Amino acid sequence: MSEWSGRNLQMEEGYWQALLQEGEFAASSGEAPSQGIEMLGGPAQNRVPSDGRTAPLDDVWMAAQEIFENNGTLELEATGYNRGGLLVTWRGLQGFVPASHLIGFSPWLSEEERRAELARRVGQRLTLRIIELDPERWRFVLSERITTEEIRRREALLAEITPGEVREGIVTNLTSFGAFVDLGGVEGLIHISELSWGRVEHPRDVLKRGQRVQVYVLNVDRERERIGLSLKRLLPDPWETVEERYYPGQLVEGVITNVVSFGAFVRLEEGLEGLIHISELAEGTFLHPRNVVQEGERVTARVLSVSRAERRIALSLRQVDKPNGWWVQE
Incomplete structure (x- = not known):
């Protein structure tokens, strides 16, 4: 579970309870649909998507898990709402976007204003990041705010980072040709030739995933969002x-x-x-x-x-x- 899902656990639990008690509200009629609530019970692999399609849900959950682990994003349309937030559907999975994870959603709205604002957003397409995934409990929770904040951080970092700087980052991946380092929203590459002044057979001989390192910024390609980094330039040749x-x-x-x-x-x-x-x-x-x-x-x-x-x-x-x-x- 991500750190974000932990913070909003109460809100999300409230949503699932509210969903059982009051149902979902669609954009067109504002009435609770006849389907959707029942699918919350029973084993995940036996459930039928709310749009009536039959689908290999195990495969869908696996695809969602891959997106979750790779910090991918989804472009989804808000199909309904309830008092806790917006409802979305992806490949037959019904997901939930808590109101606290919507951009520009005020926490100070009255109950009536809150419902009106959520209803207004139904039909809009949202860029979302998965923040909680639990097939056993049929939980598919997403965030708009995390995605937007990360995009802003990424753009700001790309705009300010300059060749010749020394930055701190975390090693995220090691390949045969080099090491990728997260600089705080943007990944840079240390080519294998820039790991050491000496011979390096494989980057794993020098670094390990999750390691925090100081790196020298060699070059920045803002258009292609590529940053070249070096370890060896921090040491005397x-x-x-x-x-x-x-x-x-x-x-x-x-x-x-x-x-x-x-x-x-x-x-x-x-x-x-x-x-x-x-x-x-x-x-x-x-x-x-x-x-x-x-x-x-x-x-x-x-x-x-x-x-x-x-x-x-x-x-x-x-x-x-x-x-x-x-x-x-x-």
């Missing part, structure tokens, strides 16, 4: 000062992170990897670099060359034991 820490001939320690047909990559520090070319792995012949090293193995290697501009460090295993001055620079 280790390649900027690489030539101050590494030099040809130096012996270094690292961990093998990836073995490919042409050699092996070694992580020297966070965000910094060097390559041991296949020709520098070992003396003699071998079928594949995996015959020499494995991922996760810690090795000592000799630095052959360092290039800040090319973001490249060439390493050697084969020349580790050679005395100073006898190793061959790349």
